Amino acid sequence: AKRKGKNQVVYYHSLAEDLEYKNTLTLENDLKFALKNGELYLDYQPIYIGFKESMTGVEALIRWDHPVKGRIPPNVFIPIAENGSFISDIGEWVLEESIKQSVKWRESGLGQIGVAVNVSKMQMRNKNRFLEKMDLLLDQYQFPPEQLQIEITESDIFFFDGEIIEFAKELREKGVRVALDDFGVGTSTLFNLKNMPVNVVKIDRSFIQHVPSEEFDCKLLKGLYQVLEGIGMYVITEGVETAEQADFIRRFSDSKIQGYYFGRPMKPAQIALLLQQEFAFHQAASDHN
Numbered sequence: 001a002k003r004k005g006k007n008q009v010v011y012y013h014s015l016a017e018d019l020e021y022k023n024t025l026t027l028e029n030d031l032k033f034a035l036k037n038g039e040l041y042l043d044y045q046p047i048y049i050g051f052k053e054s055m056t057g058v059e060a061l062i063r064w065d066h067p068v069k070g071r072i073p074p075n076v077f078i079p080i081a082e083n084g085s086f087i088s089d090i091g092e093w094v095l096e097e098s099i100k101q102s103v104k105w106r107e108s109g110l111g112q113i114g115v116a117v118n119v120s121k122m123q124m125r126n127k128n129r130f131l132e133k134m135d136l137l138l139d140q141y142q143f144p145p146e147q148l149q150i151e152i153t154e155s156d157i158f159f160f161d162g163e164i165i166e167f168a169k170e171l172r173e174k175g176v177r178v179a180l181d182d183f184g185v186g187t188s189t190l191f192n193l194k195n196m197p198v199n200v201v202k203i204d205r206s207f208i209q210h211v212p213s214e215e216f217d218c219k220l221l222k223g224l225y226q227v228l229e230g231i232g233m234y235v236i237t238e239g240v241e242t243a244e245q246a247d248f249i250r251r252f253s254d255s256k257i258q259g260y261y262f263g264r265p266m267k268p269a270q271i272a273l274l275l276q277q278e279f280a281f282h283q284a285a286s287d288h289n
């Protein structure tokens, strides 16, 4: 956005840019402080397979409620942590926190819930640090690797360079699921999937936004599913906000779905509640039979 002199009108600037220009340094310090003082926390968004009664996992989404500035979205503060080169500290905290949380749900009898964790490009560049920490955590918490999903954002990747391929490959070898996030709106091509050791593709929410009202979008999404499932990928569509959208996908795939329709990112206790309700629902269904 254009930034003008003091008394001139600024025509457009996003919150992100504003924060970036004015406050990066203060924010960077505040963020370091927040990490050290336990001010960061995770919300969890349910991921469903089938209908609303079967949550298979959750995605951990980091949250920061700044004491003065209020909630700052991850899209704003993650880049700050990357530039300040403490993203790996945050990333390790996120990984441990989400594994711990999943174990807590398991220990309260709610079953083993898969957990998806986003990683940023600097963490992939520092892959050995990440992988060593991950090994330690999986071991320490006796966490099944196939219940962990690591999400790589497609647009983070300009080329699928060797380091990232190596990172994904090592994760896959350990049995961890690797997802390509925000698929279809980044800079990579479909052909990149040939060399990318991922087994999950998360279709960006822009593909579902105008479904089912716009015919083109419906055909595109359905076609994309055919391609992705045809090459053996597990597909997850993000950003499903209505029953109509969910029904549309259900007509041709029994893939996982994530979005506000199924549940917003929420506190661990709310996830537990949903799992309990689900349990009661299945119980009632089997009593009935």
Ligand code: C2E
Binding pocket: 045, 060, 061, 062, 073, 074, 075, 078, 091, 094, 118, 119, 120, 151, 153, 181, 182, 205, 238, 239, 240, 241, 258, 259, 260, 261, 265
């Ligand atoms: P993402 O990984 O693609 O996560 C999904 C984002 O879409 C989340 O935004 C989520 O709240 C939002 N969302 C989910 N369902 C819907 C829906 O139905 N409609 C709409 N409009 N939005 C929906 P959030 O939490 O603001 O996170 C934004 C991005 O920040 C994430 O995108 C992810 O790339 C990044 N991020 C979040 N947590 C972490 C983290 O722990 N580490 C790293 N490196 N990045 C993170």
Ligand code: MG
Binding pocket: 059, 118, 151, 181
């Ligand atoms: Mg994600």
Ligand code: MG
Binding pocket: 118, 151, 152, 153, 181, 182
């Ligand atoms: Mg992401």
Ligand code: MG
Binding pocket: 181, 182, 202, 204, 238
């Ligand atoms: Mg996404």
